[in-house]
Amino acid sequence: MRKALPIAVAVLCGLLALVDYFTPNPQINAIGARLVEGVAILAAFALWLGIVNLLGVHARRIVVGERSRGFSAVLIIALLATLAVGVAAPASVEIAWVFDYVYYPLQATMAALLAFFVVSAAYRAFKLRNIQALILLVTGLVVFLTQLPFSSAISPSLPVLRDWILSVPVTAGTRGIILGVALGTITTSLRILLAVDHPYAGE
Amino acid sequence: MIVCPACNHHNQEGAEVSSSAPPPTPIARESAIATGRENLSTFGASPLDGLDNLLPIEPAISLPHRPTPLVSRQPSEDEERAAELFRRIVTEGVPSPQPAPVPMIVQAKVWPRIGRAALYLLVLLAALTPFFTGGQTASWVRPRDSIVAWAQSLDALPAGSAVLVSFDYTPAYGGEMNPLALALARQLAAKSVHMVVMSTKPEGIGLAEQIVALIAQEMPAYRYGESYAILGYLSGQEAGLRTLNESVSSAFRSDHVQRRALEELPVTKDLATLQDVRCVIVLADDNDSVRRWIEQVQSRSNIVLDALVTAGVEPLLVPYYRSGQLRHLMGGAVGAAEYELASHGRPLALRLTDGYAALFVLLVLVALVTNVAEVAAWIRRRRQGR
Numbered sequence: 001m002r003k004a005l006p007i008a009v010a011v012l013c014g015l016l017a018l019v020d021y022f023t024p025n026p027q028i029n030a031i032g033a034r035l036v037e038g039v040a041i042l043a044a045f046a047l048w049l050g051i052v053n054l055l056g057v058h059a060r061r062i063v064v065g066e067r068s069r070g071f072s073a074v075l076i077i078a079l080l081a082t083l084a085v086g087v088a089a090p091a092s093v094e095i096a097w098v099f100d101y102v103y104y105p106l107q108a109t110m111a112a113l114l115a116f117f118v119v120s121a122a123y124r125a126f127k128l129r130n131i132q133a134l135i136l137l138v139t140g141l142v143v144f145l146t147q148l149p150f151s152s153a154i155s156p157s158l159p160v161l162r163d164w165i166l167s168v169p170v171t172a173g174t175r176g177i178i179l180g181v182a183l184g185t186i187t188t189s190l191r192i193l194l195a196v197d198h199p200y201a202g203e
Numbered sequence: 204m205i206v207c208p209a210c211n212h213h214n215q216e217g218a219e220v221s222s223s224a225p226p227p228t229p230i231a232r233e234s235a236i237a238t239g240r241e242n243l244s245t246f247g248a249s250p251l252d253g254l255d256n257l258l259p260i261e262p263a264i265s266l267p268h269r270p271t272p273l274v275s276r277q278p279s280e281d282e283e284r285a286a287e288l289f290r291r292i293v294t295e296g297v298p299s300p301q302p303a304p305v306p307m308i309v310q311a312k313v314w315p316r317i318g319r320a321a322l323y324l325l326v327l328l329a330a331l332t333p334f335f336t337g338g339q340t341a342s343w344v345r346p347r348d349s350i351v352a353w354a355q356s357l358d359a360l361p362a363g364s365a366v367l368v369s370f371d372y373t374p375a376y377g378g379e380m381n382p383l384a385l386a387l388a389r390q391l392a393a394k395s396v397h398m399v400v401m402s403t404k405p406e407g408i409g410l411a412e413q414i415v416a417l418i419a420q421e422m423p424a425y426r427y428g429e430s431y432a433i434l435g436y437l438s439g440q441e442a443g444l445r446t447l448n449e450s451v452s453s454a455f456r457s458d459h460v461q462r463r464a465l466e467e468l469p470v471t472k473d474l475a476t477l478q479d480v481r482c483v484i485v486l487a488d489d490n491d492s493v494r495r496w497i498e499q500v501q502s503r504s505n506i507v508l509d510a511l512v513t514a515g516v517e518p519l520l521v522p523y524y525r526s527g528q529l530r531h532l533m534g535g536a537v538g539a540a541e542y543e544l545a546s547h548g549r550p551l552a553l554r555l556t557d558g559y560a561a562l563f564v565l566l567v568l569v570a571l572v573t574n575v576a577e578v579a580a581w582i583r584r585r586r587q588g589r
Contacts, residue, residue, distance in 0.1 A: 033449055040439030040446050040454075047438065091412070091433075091460040099409035104374040107406075111375035115562070119326050119569060120319070126570040127577055137570055144563055147514055149540035149556045153343030170518040171525060178522060187292050196294055 007195045014193045055079070322569070329561035338554040346541035353509070353531045354390065354545035360481055362395035365470070367480045369496070370400065370407035370414075372488035376513050377410060382539040382552035383511045384410070384486050388418045390546045397470045398431040399480065401455070403443065403492060405436050408459060427460060428468045435459035444499040448477055482507035482530070490519040497528050511538065 013035055020032025058072035066072075085094045126137045145151060146162035191197040278286070346354075360366065368387070372380045391398050400411045411433055418425060425431065434455040437443040447454035451474050457464050458471070465471040473479060483506055487493050493510045501508040507530050510520060514535030524532040533542060536559060539552035 033446070036442045036445045037453065039442035043439040043442065090435075096409070096412060099406075100413065103406070103409070104377065107374035108377055112378070115330065116323050116326050119322060119566065122566050123322070123569050123573050126573055128574050141567060141570065144566060147535075147537055148559055148563055149537050149552070150340050150343035150345075150560070151537075152345045159347060166518055166521050167525065171521050174519055175522050177519075190293050194293055196296075 006200060007198055010198065010200050011193060011195055014189070018193070051079070051083070325565055326562070329565050330558055332561040333555050333557045336557045338550065338557055340556045340560050341540070341550060341553040344540050344544060344553060344556060346545040349531070350533060350538065350541045351545045353533070354542060356531075357387075357390055357396075357546070358394060360391075360394060360396045363397060365397040365399055365474060365480045366391060367399045367401065367477065367483045368411075369483065369485045369487075369492075370402045370411040371404050371492035372410065372486055372513070373404060373406045374410065376488035379513050379535050379539075380486055380488060380511070381410070381414070382536075382555075383533070383542065384414050385417065385551060386539065386543050386546055386548045387484065387486075387511065388414050389421070389548050392418050392422050392425045392430070395425075395430065396481075399434060399471060399474065400431065401434040401437055403437050403440065403495070408433065408436050428458075428463075429470060432465075432468050432470045433459040434465075434471075441495055441499050444495055445503075448500045448503055450476060451479075477504055477506050480506070482509060484509045484511065486511045488513045488516065490516050493520055493523070493529070497523055501528055509533075514538075 016028065017032055017035055020028050020035075023029070055076060058075050061072040062069045062076075082095070082098055085092065085098070089095065122140075126133070126140070128134055128137065142161065143165060145154070146158050146165070148154070151158040151162070188197070192199070368391075370384065388398065398415075400415065402408045402411060415427075415431060415433065418431075419427070427433075434451075435458065437447060437454055439446070443454060451471070452465050455465060458468060461468075465474065477483065477500060483496065483500065485493055485496050485508065487510060490512075493512065493516075496508060496510075500506060508528065509531040510524075510529050511533045512520060512535070514537065517532060517534030520529065520532055523529045533539075536552055536555065540556055542548075543550055543553050
């Protein structure tokens with residue numbers, strides 16, 4: 001019963017959501033809307049669950065006295081302080097300060113390091129060892145050149161070339177990826193609807 | 204004249220039943236009658252008992268239908284393979300995930316540490332170029348026709364109409380996306396178009412607050428609640444967007460800043476569904492966010508959807524743009540600089556074009572130097588070999 005009930009509920013909900021998508025029946029649509037609203041609420045609760053889990057893991061580290069307990073303490077203090085300010089006054093000056101002067105610079109710094117890695121990677125990737133490396137080098141440079149905001153000033157055919165690259169080879173490859181993802185999604189959904197997989201039961 | 208006792212139908216003895224059907228052979232006819240008798244014995248007495256040989260079609264119309272034999276067609280090899288594949292796909296257990304191999308970090312031998320430090324220093328110099336040159340290459344930028352058309356379509360929006368703007372990017376891509384967002388907000392505010400702001404990422408709201416705060420400083424007449432509102436973060440990804448598509452007030456009970464019900468704010472009081480906005484503009488740093496908008500909102504409501512994304516994400520969304528699901532798609536720094544020109548906005552991305560140019564020159568130099576050094580080493584090895 002402990003296994004059968006969650007499976008039955010999941011399959012029923014899944015089938016209802018599927019029927020809701022294809023049927024204009026108002027009763028089924030209303031049930032579907034309720035289910036979707038429930039998912040949104042559950043997702044919000046999952047965030048709380050994540051916070052509680054994070055607090056638990058780091059609190060345990062402090063209690064046990066691990067070497068990294070100092071970092072855990074900083075994490076817990078920062079989390080609780082931000083949470084308290086965020087819940088009390090979500091659009092306050094204080095929370096904006098935390099975002100503007102702590103969170104934003106940290107994330108932007110991490111992303112800015114990418115430029116250094118890209119140049120470092122370019123050094124390795126652009127070595128002309130064989131014909132494939134030559135194609136990679138030429139394509140990379142052409143795409144980069146067309147990405148420059150003033151590429152049309154260099155040559156009027158560069159924006160045309162950029163559009164062609166995006167329209168033909170890139171679209172062809174991307175469509176293949178999208179179709180593959182769609183087929184994978186259908187397969188996964190079918191397995192869950194047929195109760196072959198039950199990830200919701202912790203399996 | 205023969206009268207059928209079951210239906211009182213009159214028939215001429217020996218009359219042709221069908222001119223096209225061949226007459227049954229005596230053996231076949233006897234066999235059919237015999238089979239009919241067998242069947243009749245299971246169903247009891249028939250009203251046509253005793254009228255054998257009088258009505259030629261009698262066995263065909265009066266006897267119970269015989270079960271149609273099942274046609275046992277052998278499936279082809281392809282069909283069998285497809286059926287087996289389908290069975291395996293839907294019933295096979297999931298293999299236990301293997302731990303991913305940990306890549307070993309190998310110390311680079313070719314590139315000495317000092318060389319790498321010099322390379323990184325050059326990258327830093329390229330990034331700082333705009334501070335020294337002040338955007339010399341900006342005068343070379345020419346906006347593409349598609350971007351000019353989009354800027355004109357926003358210009359044509361009537362004052363007081365509403366546009367939903369979703370800030371679905373993170374601060375990591377703020378450098379690339381903020382110029383786009385700022386140029387968009389400036390153009391909408393200049394035309395007094397109402398802006399309803401939301402995000403499907405928690406960080407997006409902080410970025411939206413930064414942008415609208417700048418606009419509020421520049422244009423004090425563009426007031427919160429009257430001209431624009433921040434609805435807040437929408438959780439639930441697909442489910443959240445689907446709820447929003449059905450009813451805005453179901454997705455957002457109140458606004459993010461003043462915590463007032465949406466019916467109380469002038470800018471959102473007439474906003475029941477997404478059909479009430481002129482278009483939805485998604486600013487995103489990943490293709491999944493835009494894809495969710497297309498799948499859960501655009502394909503269901505057929506609303507006008509525009510996407511302003513990073514340059515890295517743009518190619519992944521081109522198929523949706525080609526299919527018409529996205530009315531407009533604009534990518535990163537190139538798009539931002541062109542859009543600033545097309546919308547006659549203040550130059551922000553335009554001032555950075557020198558940096559992109561410097562970085563491009565650096566990449567070309569790296570590729571050239573690397574290969575020249577590689578060829579020189581190869582020639583040296585050959586000479587030593589001789």
